[in-house]
Amino acid sequence: MTISADTLMMLWDKLIWPLLRLIASISVGLMVANLIESLNWTRRIALLARPLVRFGHLSDISGASFSMAVFSGVSANTLLAEAYDQQKLSKTELVLANLFNSLPTYFVHLPTMFFITVPMIKGAAVIYVGLTLFAALLRTFSIIVVSRLLLPKPVREDSAGRDGGRMGIDWREAMRKSWIRFKKRIRKILLVTVPIYIVIYAMNRVGFFRELEQATSAYLSFIPGLTPHSVGIITLQMASELTAGVAAAGALLQDGVMEHREIILALLVGNILSSPLRAVRHQFPYYAGIFRPKVATELIVCSQAFRVFSLILVAIGYWMYSF
Secondary structure (H helix, E strand, O other): OOOOOOHHHHHHHHHHHHHHHHHHHHHHHHHHHHHHHHHHOOHHHHHHHHHHHHHHOOHHHHHHHHHHHOOHHHHHHHHHHHOOOHOOOOOHHHHHHHHOOOOHHHHHHHHHHHHHHHHHHHHHHHHHHHHHHHHEEEEEHHHHHHHHHHOOOOOOOHHHHHOOOOOOOOOHHHHHHHHHHHHHHHHHHHHHHHHHHHHHHHHHHOOOHHHHHHHHHHHEEEEEOOOOHHHHHHHHHOOOOOOHHHHHHHHHHHOOOHHHHHHHHHHHHHHHHHHHHHHHHHOOHHHHHOOOOOHHHHHHHHHHHHHHHHHHHHHHEEEEEEE
């Protein structure tokens, strides 16, 4: 059986190249996390989030992961996975720390979201972005309170940290340890990530997610405040990305068909409905490689449930205020 050049190009653009980029991102994140662990730098990096970490009874590893999430979500999650496998983190703290990282992860995507929405929906973008930011802050501070209630106060050996800061750094030994851990871990990650990524790609190609998203969007009439045009925005947002929904909203706003209030609610509902499916498509392949598949599933379910719940609260609050 021969494969046409167009098919090969499509496979390269849609499957092979994105998979190679994902593997490269995971590899860099894994190496960085291993190096930080070998150099015992978790305490230093955790300083950026010290007030929140201490209030929430979180460990320095969780604090370091929170700080690293601003730059690399893969590195942040890899640090948590390594600590959990070495039994330095309990299952409870692993889940809470992963949820805690939602705020820096949000800020990573904030500039892109802001500069996509503002030109298209003008003032409505400021309100929409502000509401999603409030939901992210609500999630973070809720997790801190829950962590304080569930986790015991950790013992922090400040003197040991100061002594360690004065010791010389053996870069060669640290790199050697990091490389040994990297080789051991990357094999397991590739054996899980690559097959799952290919399966998700195949499901996407046959239209499984598109059919599921359209079927979901067809049952939205029970939500108060949604017009037929709003359902169209939600469907586009679910079937594609935020940009498609915002572009449609911008056109309807320009024609005077919809008001700011209706557009904001439609985008919030679209965000709520599309997030879980998007997490399965984009997050699960690399989560299942970094964490064990069962743990990866639990983390994604918890994070998406918490995210959806916070957005629902914000959407209900905005609906009650605006109508």
